[in-house]
Amino acid sequence: MRQIILDTETTGLEPSQGHRIIEFAGLEMVDRKLTGRHLHLYMHPEREIDADAERVHGISLAFLEGKPRFAEVASQISDFIGDAELIIHNAPFDVGFMDAEFARLGLPPTVRQCAGVIDTLAMARDQFPGKRNSLDALCDRFDVDRSNRTLHGALIDCELLAEVYLWMTRGQESLMMDIEPEAGAASSGLPADFVRKPLKVLRASEAEAAEHEAYLDALDKAVKGTCLWRKLAADKDVAA
Structure with missing residues (x-):
């Protein structure tokens, strides 16, 4: 744009x-x-x-x-x-x-x-x-x-x-999400017997986790409070 x-x-x-x-x-x-x-x-x-x-x-x-x-x-x-x-x-x-x-x-x-x-x-x-x-x-x-x-x-x-x-x-950058197809939506073109292999989960390293926290600190400072990511994480912890 x-x-x-x-x-x-x-x-x-x-x-x-x-x-x-x-x-x-x-x-x-x-x-x-x-x-x-x-x-x-x-x-x-x-x-x-x-x-x-x-x-x-x-x-x-x-x-x-x-x-x-x-x-x-x-x-x-x-x-x-x-x-x-x-x-x-x-x-x-x-x-x-x-x-x-x-x-x-x-x-x-x-x-x-x-x-x-x-x-x-x-x-x-x-x-x-x-x-x-x-x-x-x-x-x-x-x-x-x-x-x-x-x-x-x-x-x-x-x-x-x-x-x-x-x-x-x-906060307006787009995020990649998995969305369930609606009923009647076009087929993906994959064979009917296709089985998706389990996704490999890569855990963040200590350095990456620290960098992520620093980024959230900057967001908190920008909004003069708690950014949405941390609010959602806190709500998830309470629900658990």
Whole structure:
């Protein structure tokens, strides 16, 4: 699966008030691994930047002099996000700005140009209700190093969000399971007299068991409690 970790910086908070995108960043991830491919652009907004916004991201209008307008880079952005799932922290904000920029050019909205949008802020609120779920707070929760982040910048925020997203979704990797076929399901094609030999059970070595426990310790730390694996093991011991 191709995904894009995406972030923008803007001249203000409301696209409905004519505020514009001044920085776009996207990191490509395929099958949960960053590929090294990215798109990072600065754009001249053709308007002033609110003082409060400039204090957050540190991008001045003077810095943007000579940079392309959104119309000049819109095709690059569309090509980059095309057919990818977008991962965005507080997605309505960034998607709202991108939709406003695309609309000015008569282009389709973001959701029609990509394969879907994941809002990591909504995910975090589901996983950690009642807690702070800003990107900074999530970095602290998952021990993601943000020492190089002094101001909000689209590219560094994407790098941090990629690590946070992988931590938040670590339990979603698929597991191989034996499932009994349903009645009427197609035959496996094995002979009727086929007898499966008993499977050889390989016990974990002490080193492997220690490595497994260390991994579970890391999961406990990530969820600030007891991970599901240990809860199931405890329930099994009680039932026994």
